[in-house]
Amino acid sequence: MLGYFGPAGTFTHQALRRITTEEALPFATVPRALDAVRDGEVTAALVPIENSVEGGVTATLDNLASGRPLVIAQEVIMPVSFVLAVRPGTALGDVRRVLTHPHAHAQTRAWVANHLPGALVTEGGSTASAAQEVADPESRHDAAICAAVAAELYGLEEAASDIADNPDAVTRFVLVRLPGETPAPTGADKTTLVAYMHADRSGALLEILEQFAMRGVNLTRIESRPTKKAYGEYCFSIDAEGHVGEPRMRGTLKGLHRVCREVTFLGSYPRADGVRPKIARGFTAADYDAAEHWMDDLLGRPHRA
Numbered sequence: 001m002l003g004y005f006g007p008a009g010t011f012t013h014q015a016l017r018r019i020t021t022e023e024a025l026p027f028a029t030v031p032r033a034l035d036a037v038r039d040g041e042v043t044a045a046l047v048p049i050e051n052s053v054e055g056g057v058t059a060t061l062d063n064l065a066s067g068r069p070l071v072i073a074q075e076v077i078m079p080v081s082f083v084l085a086v087r088p089g090t091a092l093g094d095v096r097r098v099l100t101h102p103h104a105h106a107q108t109r110a111w112v113a114n115h116l117p118g119a120l121v122t123e124g125g126s127t128a129s130a131a132q133e134v135a136d137p138e139s140r141h142d143a144a145i146c147a148a149v150a151a152e153l154y155g156l157e158e159a160a161s162d163i164a165d166n167p168d169a170v171t172r173f174v175l176v177r178l179p180g181e182t183p184a185p186t187g188a189d190k191t192t193l194v195a196y197m198h199a200d201r202s203g204a205l206l207e208i209l210e211q212f213a214m215r216g217v218n219l220t221r222i223e224s225r226p227t228k229k230a231y232g233e234y235c236f237s238i239d240a241e242g243h244v245g246e247p248r249m250r251g252t253l254k255g256l257h258r259v260c261r262e263v264t265f266l267g268s269y270p271r272a273d274g275v276r277p278k279i280a281r282g283f284t285a286a287d288y289d290a291a292e293h294w295m296d297d298l299l300g301r302p303h304r305a
């Protein structure tokens with residue numbers, strides 16, 4: 001059984017529907033969904049990790065970085081479109097209190113300022129739980145910012161639709177499982193990791209970046225996050241093009257292990273867009289093999305497979 005950041009009607013739920021039609025268990029928070037994987041209650045869980053407008057979903061990034069080990073098995077990238085959902089009969093002009101998820105709030109701030117200038121927006125668990133709460137006639141909230149499917153599911157009406165400030169926004173979700181054997185590279189893969197640098201070392205960040213650059217590995221995301229252990233101490237959450245099964249990525253991870261205080265591997269998995277990175281001359285698996293064979297010759301050893 002799979003789990004997801006729920007309840008039914010969240011954007012995460014819609015993203016899950018893109019990869020499976022199987023029944024799945026909703027969890028009200030990202031940490032609860034991830035702990036359900038850790039405790040074996042579900043085999044994997046889908047959670048939001050990044051948005052093209054608002055950036056990283058810190059609840060996910062931080063839990064993956066510091067909780068009991070988990071790895072990403074798959075990613076889903078999906079456009080998101082928001083509606084303002086109200087109890088039947090409520091007019092747009094009557095909306096004073098709005099409930100939604102922090103990422104939905106961040107992506108509709110300008111719309112709310114322009115169309116509901118006096119309204120108070122409260123951030124809550126998820127967009128679907130906001131819709132569920134607004135559906136209660138006793139609710140002190142007049143509207144939820146959520147997906148059209150959530151409005152329908154919880155019996156609300158759309159007082160306004162397509163209210164995102166940036167209509168091209170997409171959210172990235174990841175399916176997370178317990179660590180195990182990493183599936184073979186597909187040729188279009190990503191690797192996610194967290195690098196903790198030595199705080200007292202000048203040039204430590206440059207050393208981290210060098211490990212990627214010197215092996216022709218392109219980064220698709222890098223964010224600094226506080227380690228939460230001491231003020232001023234940061235780690236770097238990184239996505240890079242490539243798979244740990246490729247020699248250039250293996251070399252990068254080994255290099256990071258040498259120069260960092262700690263490295264947390266969060267998985268190598270197929271990228272949602274299927275884009276195969278162009279590997280520069282000198283960095284392909286064949287180039288690494290040829291260098292190994294040359295070294296074996298220098299040492300007078302038989303070639304290793």
Ligand SMILES: O=C(O)C(=O)Cc1ccccc1
Nearest residue numbers: 010011012101103104126127
């Ligand atoms: O609350 C939800 O529906 C989620 O799945 C999180 C979220 C919120 C806003 C945009 C994308 C995902």
